[in-house]
Amino acid sequence: MRLKKYDNNPILSPNSANAWENLVVCNPGVWYEDGIFYMLYRAAGDDEEHIIRLGLATSKDGYDFRRASSQPVFGPSIDGPDAGGVEDPRIVKFDDEYYVTYAFRPYPPGQYWKFPHDVVLRPQCGSHAPVFIKENLGNIRTPGTDILAIVKSFGIPSEFPEKVMKQAQRVPDHVLDADRDGRLDLRHLQTVTIDGEDAKDLDDAISLTKEGDIYHLGVHIADVSNYVQYNSALDREALKRGTSVYLADRVVPMLPERLSNGICSLNQGEDRLALSCLMDINEKGKVVSHQIAETVINVNERMCYTDVKNILEDTDEEAKKRYEALIPMFFMMKELSGILRNSRHHRGSIDFDFPESKIILNAAGKAIDVKPYEANVATKIIEDFMLMANETVAQEYCTEEIPFVYRTHDNPDPEKVESLLTLLHNQGVKIQKAKEEITPKEIQQIIESIEGLPNEAMISRLVLRSMKQAKYTTECSGHFGLAAKYYCHFTSPIRRYPDLQIHRIIKDNLRGRLMREGRTEHYAEILDEVARQSSVCERRADEAERESDKLKKAEYMSYHLGEEFEGIISGVTGWGLYVELPNTVEGLVHVNTLRDDYYIFDQETYELRGEMTKKVYKLGDKVCVRVADADKMLKTVDFELVADIWNDEEEN
Numbered sequence: 250m251r252l253k254k255y256d257n258n259p260i261l262s263p264n265s266a267n268a269w270e271n272l273v274v275c276n277p278g279v280w281y282e283d284g285i286f287y288m289l290y291r292a293a294g295d296d297e298e299h300i301i302r303l304g305l306a307t308s309k310d311g312y313d314f315r316r317a318s319s320q321p322v323f324g325p326s327i328d329g330p331d332a333g334g335v336e337d338p339r340i341v342k343f344d345d346e347y348y349v350t351y352a353f354r355p356y357p358p359g360q361y362w363k364f365p366h367d368v369v370l371r372p373q374c375g376s377h378a379p380v381f382i383k384e385n386l387g388n389i390r391t392p393g394t395d396i397l398a399i400v401k402s403f404g405i406p407s408e409f410p411e412k413v414m415k416q417a418q419r420v421p422d423h424v425l426d427a428d429r430d431g432r433l434d435l436r437h438l439q440t441v442t443i444d445g446e447d448a449k450d451l452d453d454a455i456s457l458t459k460e461g462d463i464y465h466l467g468v469h470i471a472d473v474s475n476y477v478q479y480n481s482a483l484d485r486e487a488l489k490r491g492t493s494v495y496l497a498d499r500v501v502p503m504l505p506e507r508l509s510n511g512i513c514s515l516n517q518g519e520d521r522l523a524l525s526c527l528m529d530i531n532e533k534g535k536v537v538s539h540q541i542a543e544t545v546i547n548v549n550e551r552m553c554y555t556d557v558k559n560i561l562e563d564t565d566e567e568a569k570k571r572y573e574a575l576i577p578m579f580f581m582m583k584e585l586s587g588i589l590r591n592s593r594h595h596r597g598s599i600d601f602d603f604p605e606s607k608i609i610l611n612a613a614g615k616a617i618d619v620k621p622y623e624a625n626v627a628t629k630i631i632e633d634f635m636l637m638a639n640e641t642v643a644q645e646y647c648t649e650e651i652p653f654v655y656r657t658h659d660n661p662d663p664e665k666v667e668s669l670l671t672l673l674h675n676q677g678v679k680i681q682k683a684k685e686e687i688t689p690k691e692i693q694q695i696i697e698s699i700e701g702l703p704n705e706a707m708i709s710r711l712v713l714r715s716m717k718q719a720k721y722t723t724e725c726s727g728h729f730g731l732a733a734k735y736y737c738h739f740t741s742p743i744r745r746y747p748d749l750q751i752h753r754i755i756k757d758n759l760r761g762r763l764m765r766e767g768r769t770e771h772y773a774e775i776l777d778e779v780a781r782q783s784s785v786c787e788r789r790a791d792e793a794e795r796e797s798d799k800l801k802k803a804e805y806m807s808y809h810l811g812e813e814f815e816g817i818i819s820g821v822t823g824w825g826l827y828v829e830l831p832n833t834v835e836g837l838v839h840v841n842t843l844r845d846d847y848y849i850f851d852q853e854t855y856e857l858r859g860e861m862t863k864k865v866y867k868l869g870d871k872v873c874v875r876v877a878d879a880d881k882m883l884k885t886v887d888f889e890l891v892a893d894i895w896n897d898e899e900e901n
Contacts, residue, residue: 261290261306261314268294269302269321278338278349286311289338289349292321297718297788298357300325301334325353327668327715329852330822333357359788392614395804395881396498396797403793406490409505412482417505420476422512424520428475429545435525436547438467439578442515443552443631450493450502450509451516452743454523454548455634457581463537464530464585468638469546471513472522473742474752477504488779491786493744496797497608497616502744509743517551524752526638526739530585534592539641541755550575557627586630589637597690597732601713603706606833608801616805619832635740636731643735646754647725651763652772653754654747654780655737658719658728660686669715675854676708676868689732692716704869706829707819718788721747721780747783750776799884802834806886807879813891818870821857823850826866828874828888836886838874843890866893 265271270292277290286308293301302321306314323338325331331353339350386397400407409417438456456467477483487503494501502509515521525544528536550572559565560576561583569576594600604621611617624632639656646653666687673680673695680695695712699705716730721738728736742748754763754772763769819835820827826838840848846859848866857866866872874888 255312257312260308260312261288263292264316267319268296269300270304271295272299274304276337278340280340280342280347281311285309286314288314289322289340291336291338293334297359297720297784299334299359300357301336301354303335303338303351323349323351324664326852327665327672327711329855330355330824332714359792389882393498395800396496396614399496399793399796399800400494400501403789403796405494405501405789405793406486407501409486410482413486414505416482417507420508420512422507424512424522424545428522431543432522433525433542433544435467435469435523435544436520438546439575440467440469440546440548441550441552441575441578442517442548443554443557443627446553446555449506449514450743451514451548451551453631453635453740454515454546455582455631457578457585459581462532464581466528466530466585466634466637467525468528468634468740469515469523469525469544470638470740470748470752471515471743472524472543472752473504473508473513473749474524474756475522476508476512477749479753483508487746487749488782491746491783492790494790494793496794497801498610498614498797503746504743513743515546515548517548520545520547524755526641528637528641530589530637532588534588536637536641539645541642541645541759543756543759554625554627554631557630558625561626582630582634583626586626586633589633590629593633593636593731594693597688597693599689599692599696599730599732601696601709603709604833606798606802608798608805610801616801619802619805619834621831621833639737639739640731640733640735642739642751642755643725643737646737646751646758647735649758651754651758652723652769652776653725653737654721654723654751654776654783655725655735656719656728656747657722657724657726657736658730659717659726660729661716665715669711671853672711672855673708676704678708689729702869703817703871704867707817707868710819720784721787723776723780745783746786747779750779796884800881803879803884803886804881805879806834806836806876807881810876810879813873813875815871815873816888818866818868818872821850821855821866821868823852826857826872826890828872834886836874836876836879836888838872838888838890842877864893 261274263271263274272293272295274290274292277288279286279288288306288308289303290306291301292304293299302325303323305317305322307317308314323335325333325335333354333356335351335353337352341348386394386401389395440454440456442451442454444451452471454469456469458465477487483504490503493503504513515523523544523546525542527540527542529538531537556565556568556572557579559568560572560579602624604623607620607622608616609618609620643655663686670680678695678698680691680698682691692712696709699708719728719730725735727734737751738745738748739751740748742752757763757768814830816828816830818826819829825840827835828838829835840857846862846864848857848859850857855868870893872893873891875891876886877889878887
């Protein structure tokens with residue numbers, strides 16, 4: 250038999266009108282019945298997550314196919330094994346029933362075509378090395394090589410080009426007198442930075458006073474744009490990197506350290522150039538007036554979160570004595586922070602409080618401990634003040650309709666919301682939507698309704714996964730998670746390119762250059778690409794950071810093989826149970842290791858249920874596990890179930 254290509258190929262092409270299939274349609278499965286050809290096909294859009302779904306098209310002749318719907322007919326589940334994509338359908342009919350098998354991904358693949366992933370470690374085999382090997386990163390046992398492999402695999406630039414470094418060397422290490430001209434001198438204000446103990450790139454400082462019922466909050470941000478000029482070698486490299494990347498054993502900075510830790514860092518006792526957002530806030534948390542200005546500041550104290558926390562919680566007498574002059578301001582900060590947080594809560598802002606991981610490495614780069622790192626009163630103060638400044642700046646520039654870069658967060662997909670609500674209902678969480686689209690307030694109510702429950706963290710993650718990813722755009726479309734109409738990133742220009750870019754816009758506006766020198770048209774031309782590139786780089790950094798943490802967590806657990814730990818079931822799938830330990834390490838109890846019964850996965854309730862014993866494993870159950878295996882290179886941890894603590898407690 251000889252096959253001939255159809256002259257009018259392709260019979261189905263991507264549809265630009267449907268965002269979920271505007272990039273690719275492929276890998277169909279076709280069946281014929283009652284004179285109609287039915288085609289299930291794989292489709293994906295150019296969204297950042299690159300979620301894969303199935304569409305349906307029909308034809309009477311097998312050539313001219315028409316879409317049956319503008320929506321996908323089959324999509325990923327919210328938290329099942331196919332949460333990242335469904336693809337490659339195959340259809341079989343038995344009697345009157347159709348059966349569709351499909352491949353799936355547990356996580357969306359992302360825009361993998363944007364940067365290279367396939368970097369392979371080259372063996373020490375000289376001329377016999379395979380020709381496809383890209384780069385020799387060194388011996389895997391050499392400290393840092395494992396993380397370097399992740400850096401390379403994601404295409405993250407790790408070395409600054411010579412031209413960039415030379416330009417950085419020419420930047421002065423102190424504020425020049427000429428740069429002070431025309432700036433508001435705020436060196437008289439009592440000003441502090443509050444950061445982590447190890448932080449060296451200090452890009453935000455705080456001042457706070459109160460007159461009557463009005464708080465005068467100053468958020469002072471390093472004026473990086475004074476030293477990184479548009480389209481310079483420094484600027485082009487910063488845009489290429491998009492963001493600093495924080496990995497387990499290193500930081501891959503957006504800017505050379507001479508800038509990020511030097512003249513651009515708001516170091517204690519040093520005059521520094523800043524862009525300040527000066528806000529007058531009433532006792533209801535509303536900004537009644539504000540000013541954005543180019544300033545000169547001088548930080549009184551470089552504070553760390555731990556010291557401020559201990560002062561406010563009255564647990565460190567030594568710190569209280571040392572920073573006695575600042576204590577009234579710290580308590581005023583705590584007071585205002587609470588007001589701002591309550592105001593955001595009232596409007597429906599969603600507060601996910603997940604503990605982050607703190608991985609402790611020894612001198613050889615080996616993971617010797619993993620701890621949860623939770624927010625405290627000091628971290629919340631800084632978060633609340635930065636959010637307020639970001640909203641204030643975004644509102645001014647959106648209102649004035651000046652080209653700008655915003656941080657936006659779209660409403661969740663209705664399909665994902667319905668799946669989430671079904672899952673929550675099966676978990677005993679009853680939430681009713683008032684309208685077709687869920688509101689931030691309703692999401693907030695879900696989070697509050699599960700507070701204190703054993704499965705709180707797990708359900709919170711399910712809620713988070715149902716939401717879209719925030720991104721950078723030139724349209725001020727609001728931020729769903731913050732329940733904010735206006736939002737941008739203004740406060741971290743040392744480590745985020747969008748912040749640096751909007752600083753330039755703000756300064757051009759303050760100096761009257763937007764209209765006079767045609768800068769408005771310039772920004773209108775470049776900002777879409779700035780927003781797109783920044784979003785791609787952010788996603789790349791997030792993925793690399795996750796992989797780095799998974800690698801080091803697996804390494805840490807490899808030193809504890811055979812040991813037993815208590816944990817909570819954080820995920821249930823057809824292939825087993827995911828168990829999270831108090832230190833944030835997560836591992837898999839494979840269903841094949843549950844030898845007391847044959848367990849069936851119930852996707853509606855997210856439970857594994859024994860066929861004979863009727864024993865049930867569900868989200869939030871306490872269990873005791875033994876570390877069976879931990880593979881650093883695969884970044885996996887395998888557990889074996891020792892005991893069901895939940896059931897044991899009930900029996901006792």
